[in-house]
Amino acid sequence: MSRAYSLAYLTGNGVDPVTAVGLAADHGYDMVSFRLLPAGPLDNIHPLLEDDRLLAEVKAAMRATGVTMADAEMIRLNPATVLDDFTPFLDRIAELGARHVLVAVDDIDISRVQDNYTALCDKLGGYRLTADLEFMPWTGVKDLATARRIVETANHPAAAVLFDTLHFDRCGSTLEEFAALPTSLMNYVQICDGPAPYDTSDAALVQVARTARLIPGEGGIDLASIAKFIPQDMTVSVEVPNHALADRIGPSEVARRALAATKELLGD
Template sequence: MKNPPELGMDHLTMLDLSPPDFVSVAGEAGFDVVGLRVLAATPDEEPWPMHPDGPMLAETLRRMDETGVSVLDVEVVRLRPDTTRDSYAELLESGAKLGARYITVNGDDPDHGRAAETFAALVADAKPYGLRPLMEAIPYTEVSDLTAAVRIAEGSDGGGILLDSLHFRRFGASLEVLRDLDRDLLACVQLCDGPLEVPQDLPRPKSLPRGQSTDGTDLQLESRAMRQLPGDGELPLKEFLAALPPELPVSLEAPVISLRETLSDNEFARRAYGSLSNVVREARRW
């Protein structure tokens, strides 16, 4: 395969691992890049202490140097009605020290006009740090579909969008939409597998890593803990990737609680890498 894309693993896949340990496990498995959870995604979640001048970030940098793994993105900035620069200032500093390229952004503001203004301000604030914010559409957030995410990104001076194969299926977009997207908005893509339809009445685990909530809808629980590795489900992943520029980095975001309970950290990561690389290779051939 000529010029294969970078292959990464997003932190949600193994959120129970601290950032430095996650980097080490990802490197041992063969991943080129990682996404790191620098800010908690929800109020229930306990954040890892990734302060710009803290010991955990310093150790993460040491492991990156040791393994050769780099940071693709840091997450997550949630756009709320009251989001200001103070809400994400520390993430900008941490992301810059980690050498990250992108910031994952989710939308929790029902006023899309205000969300667009906040996103544009984030884009401007992030530029001096060498970071590019990417708006991710998630069907159970206020920015719940690709149309809204694109509109918000287009209203900024340089922001982009982040595509996730599970969310893309769950908000019902078509592959034709991907082919028509402005390529300048695309930076990377997250991949996992799952059933074609939303699973119903999922069993509730006793707990999730870092205190993530087990409440909410089946859609939320599937996303947080019950995805599938690429190739294990029914999503048209080869077609999904084939509709996108082949050079885009592809990052695995696949928390699979059932496998995490039966495999060691390294066993799971190696299996995850094999699954991701196989699907990417097949998509290039397809």
């Protein structure tokens, strides 16, 4: 079974959602990701959640190209989370045909995180969506072991771990932990390369993750070892935000090169 490839939201390097669908279709991606909720207070995103005209244009582009929506970004769980606040977001992405929701955690109270995440799984299950919990070293869920524990404790069909090669490389988790992660706990993986050596401060980790990832093969992450444990039929989200590179060669060429390098890495 051949794997599907998705153009991650950040790989668009700022293009609007309609253009992102076009880039995906032009370069051979099967799917695309959209961000409808911001990653932070300074995250300037396109108004796909509120703008009905933009929604219609995106749906038309998807119908015309055959590109489908893989995942939606993002739900952030924090101490003040009210899950019902996400209902408009979930209604919108369900209309777009999304399969998965990227979930991040801004809370250090793991007991509360567990309760909120499990309740979120219940809510998403009603939409036939999954809650893909991403571990990031500067967040409340810092590593693979923590993410796996939360997902397994939830014990819900919608619960899953989101594995990102950059965060894995930076968080201290081991290849043995990834190899031992049941494939049933994953729906897709995010692949990129990253600079080495690197600044370990939270601010620098965030900056690289959001604006300066590298195309596979151009950085210092041992992607070849990681790739051995990615199932043949696992959907791959190609996530290469690199604003400097996009300014130089254009977002379309970044998307093309990133997919070509990822396919070469995985032998596709």
